[in-house]
Amino acid sequence: MFMKKIFLILLVLQINLVAFSQIKPSEKLVYAASYNMSGLMTQLAQVTMQTETVKTTKKSFLHLSWEAATFSKWDSFFKIRDLYESYVDPASLRPSLYKRSIYEGGYTKTEKYIFSADGKTVSSTMRKKNRPEVKKSFSIGSSTLDIISLIYKIRTLDFTKIKPGQIISYVLVFDEKEYPVSIKFMRNETVSAGNLGKKECSVFSIAAKTDRLKGKDKNLIWFTSDSKKVPVLVRFSIPVGTGQLALSNASGI
């Protein structure tokens, strides 16, 4: 009986560790963001995805952040300094706090979502340039994720058990609205992965019921097929064009 309990505890611990092991708290992924201009890919910005552990007096959180900054040569023309952050439960990746702060060519917008303990309500604060702060509270589903935790959540999937064409559904909260998001496993492909060299990857297509994404199977993410599941390439199609994020450096994985 005692051994059975120990075995059960170990099993639970192992399951939690499997979910958590793919995302280490000191991971840093650096990408070069390019935009397709007249058929030529032009490097515009650097995107950094980072993780770190943040402790409060009661709890420990995994801080996930994305930072986008234009390369210095573009700063005088169209400066971008975007910061997306999410504080999630290290085991379940359920978000507790989501923040978005954008600076794009002089336009600014900040958003903050505080998720209730049961994950069913969000208290939001939004401020746009030259506009007053707007506070709101709205209901969400208990499994709704923010855009950052969604990407990390996908990384906890067991890719070996997903078949080509299989669709996995999520719900995303963005701009104070919930969007159903589906990811479809497309194929395996070997691509260049920055300092990691050539890597075999699992390619997923992301679709959401929003005008922000265009085309069928044109928004793709390549995750390494190994246990790290590092996102190495992102190709996107938006109403104003197409672009990509290509991994240039990965550390702490």
Next chain:
Amino acid sequence: MRLFLIISSIVFAVLSLIFTILPLGTIAFLPVVLTLIFSLLAFLKSNDKQKILPRIILIISVLNLLVVVGKIVLIKDKVVNDKQFELKKEESKKEDIKDLEGL
């Protein structure tokens, strides 16, 4: 025809200069290559006495091409160390911890 080629090559040469000065990277190849094509055709369509102008434009476009290639190869894309942005991140983190303490 020769006049059309010369006017086109001048227009694209001006665009090439602007694109080369601006940080447009590989996009600058577009007007530079078009200048090369039009000025080369204008050079071939001209008789010996008329070759001076297309030759000048051709030389300008080759120099432009070298500058564009040089900029792409030698100038590495860098993100400036933005102290204001770093400070904003630090302040934001302190505020976040206060919010998280209240959860």
